[in-house]
Amino acid sequence: MKISTFVFVFALWVSSFYASNLMAYAEFISLWYMPAGVSFAAFLVLGKRGFFPVFFGIWFVSFHFQTQFENGFDPTHLATSLLFSLVHTLSYGAGGLTARFWLSHYVQKPMPLKIIGLLVIFIVSALFATFSGLLVWAYATDDYQNIIADGWFAWWLGDLIGVIVVTPILTIILPKLTGQKLSWIEIFFEHDKRLSPNYASFIVKLSLAIVIIISIMLLDHAIDHPGVAYFIFFLAIPQLWIVFTERTSRASISLLVITSVIAFGVGLFNVTDQAITYQFALFVMAFMAYFAITVPALAQQNNALKELAMLDLLTQLPTRWLTKTLVEQVIKSSKPNQNHSLALFDIDRFALINNEYGEDVGDKVLQQLSAILKTELRDSEILSRYRGDRFIVFMPNLDLSQAQQRAEEIRRKMPVLRIDELVLPIRGSFGVVQVQFGESFDETIQRAQQATSEAKQKGRNKVVVAV
Numbered sequence: 001m002k003i004s005t006f007v008f009v010f011a012l013w014v015s016s017f018y019a020s021n022l023m024a025y026a027e028f029i030s031l032w033y034m035p036a037g038v039s040f041a042a043f044l045v046l047g048k049r050g051f052f053p054v055f056f057g058i059w060f061v062s063f064h065f066q067t068q069f070e071n072g073f074d075p076t077h078l079a080t081s082l083l084f085s086l087v088h089t090l091s092y093g094a095g096g097l098t099a100r101f102w103l104s105h106y107v108q109k110p111m112p113l114k115i116i117g118l119l120v121i122f123i124v125s126a127l128f129a130t131f132s133g134l135l136v137w138a139y140a141t142d143d144y145q146n147i148i149a150d151g152w153f154a155w156w157l158g159d160l161i162g163v164i165v166v167t168p169i170l171t172i173i174l175p176k177l178t179g180q181k182l183s184w185i186e187i188f189f190e191h192d193k194r195l196s197p198n199y200a201s202f203i204v205k206l207s208l209a210i211v212i213i214i215s216i217m218l219l220d221h222a223i224d225h226p227g228v229a230y231f232i233f234f235l236a237i238p239q240l241w242i243v244f245t246e247r248t249s250r251a252s253i254s255l256l257v258i259t260s261v262i263a264f265g266v267g268l269f270n271v272t273d274q275a276i277t278y279q280f281a282l283f284v285m286a287f288m289a290y291f292a293i294t295v296p297a298l299a300q301q302n303n304a305l306k307e308l309a310m311l312d313l314l315t316q317l318p319t320r321w322l323t324k325t326l327v328e329q330v331i332k333s334s335k336p337n338q339n340h341s342l343a344l345f346d347i348d349r350f351a352l353i354n355n356e357y358g359e360d361v362g363d364k365v366l367q368q369l370s371a372i373l374k375t376e377l378r379d380s381e382i383l384s385r386y387r388g389d390r391f392i393v394f395m396p397n398l399d400l401s402q403a404q405q406r407a408e409e410i411r412r413k414m415p416v417l418r419i420d421e422l423v424l425p426i427r428g429s430f431g432v433v434q435v436q437f438g439e440s441f442d443e444t445i446q447r448a449q450q451a452t453s454e455a456k457q458k459g460r461n462k463v464v465v466a467v
């Protein structure tokens with residue numbers, strides 16, 4: 001591990017520990033415990049190498065913490081702090097490494113499943129860290145029963161929020177620092193590139209969230225009613241607004257900022273009586289925001305699938321599905337006296353090219369032919385790949401005899417291609433139909449296919465008109 005990575009994680013652990021102390025509302029209980037997130041993310045991103053900076057980070061502070069409290073060095077304190085560091089590191093180490101395995105080995109799993117898996121790992125590792133940590137404290141303080149019974153829930157919740165909030169940010173920062181490219185992490189931030197880099201709207205939404213937090217806390221401070229604190233749950237609106245409309249990296253930043261403002265605000269506005277409500281709100285918000293990032297990711301996937309369904313990968317021509325949609329639109333918006341026609345052509349003896357020169361050459365024929373024909377077409381015409389070596393030319397506003405002439409023109413323009421020193425004259429057999437009123441797209445195509453087959457039977461390189 002690079003020394004700079006060690007120093008960064010160690011320093012982050014130590015500093016976030018002291019920051020979390022500022023958010024403590026009871027002994028050992030922070031509103032949210034950032035170091036837990038540092039530990040988890042270190043193992044998630046760095047793998048087993050995360051052990052040393054995390055272990056020494058927590059050992060440093062817990063040892064320091066104890067000597068401060070107890071005035072001086074004591075071997076049992078040293079043992080306690082070592083043990084505490086170990087159980088914390090092992091809990092989040094196991095969690096981080098399991099998450100690393102889950103995300104990197106099951107990359108193809110749907111996004112919601114990945115997130116659910118991750119949240120379950122968060123919950124379980126925080127639970128382990130809480131109980132093992134409490135057992136060590138109980139052993140050290142001789143107050144076994146009380147500290148576990150009184151403290152476990154808030155401790156666990158605080159740790160869990162820390163893990164949920166800090167992990168996304170560190171999955172952005174740590175790979176940059178170490179120069180790693182982790183595609184299984186980058187998947188979460190994939191759609192970021194497609195969203196506007198404009199910061200203004202993000203700042204407005206984040207400011208709105210901060211205004212809501214401060215207003216509710218001021219109100220809570222002023223009005224002595226336990227119900228006021230529950231209004232903090234309205235924060236979900238700006239937070240989700242950010243998650244749905246902004247880059248995932250910014251949603252991660254907003255989660256960090258919003259939770260920090262709440263956590264510091266509880267002390268600052270002196271509303272610690274309601275700390276558990278605020279803590280629970282933080283937890284729900286973090287959980288929700290996390291799960292909600294699947295929505296933009298799914299929308300993005302949807303768009304990619306749509307593109308796949310619309311454009312043929314090899315030739316970049318519209319697919320059959322898109323052609324059907326476009327043709328139906330033209331027909332729907334036509335006047336009754338408007339005629340439209342369509343030609344379906346099939347390359348002659350294409351299988352021979354594949355067999356003799358290989359499918360790569362066959363692919364290049366399809367690509368080059370498509371590119372050349374595209375430049376030959378009129379603006380109103382639509383060229384698409386129907387399937388295999390079959391193509392459609394939709395000719396709006398042409399009746400059957402005009403379409404026949406047009407198909408003849410296109411047939412004569414079929415090019416001689418030069419591919420890898422091969423000279424390949426391309427020919428095609430055309431079937432031409434006029435779209436009939438009330439006929440479905442599939443029926444039109446079926447008639448065109450019959451005409452194309454007839455052209456093949458009549459010796460190929462011909463145009464046949466369907467009756």
Ligand SMILES: Nc1nc2c(ncn2[C@@H]2O[C@H](COP(=O)(O)OP(=O)(O)OP(=O)(O)O)[C@@H](O)[C@H]2O)c(=O)[nH]1
Pocket residue numbers: 314346347348349350351352354358359360361362363366387388389456460
């Ligand atoms: N290289 C390549 N070949 C394809 C692709 N799609 C379909 N084919 C091949 O295209 C050929 C189509 O052959 P047919 O149209 O049945 O026959 P043909 O050799 O063109 O003969 P006729 O149509 O009777 O003139 C088959 O060998 C398919 O394997 C593709 O995307 N790339």
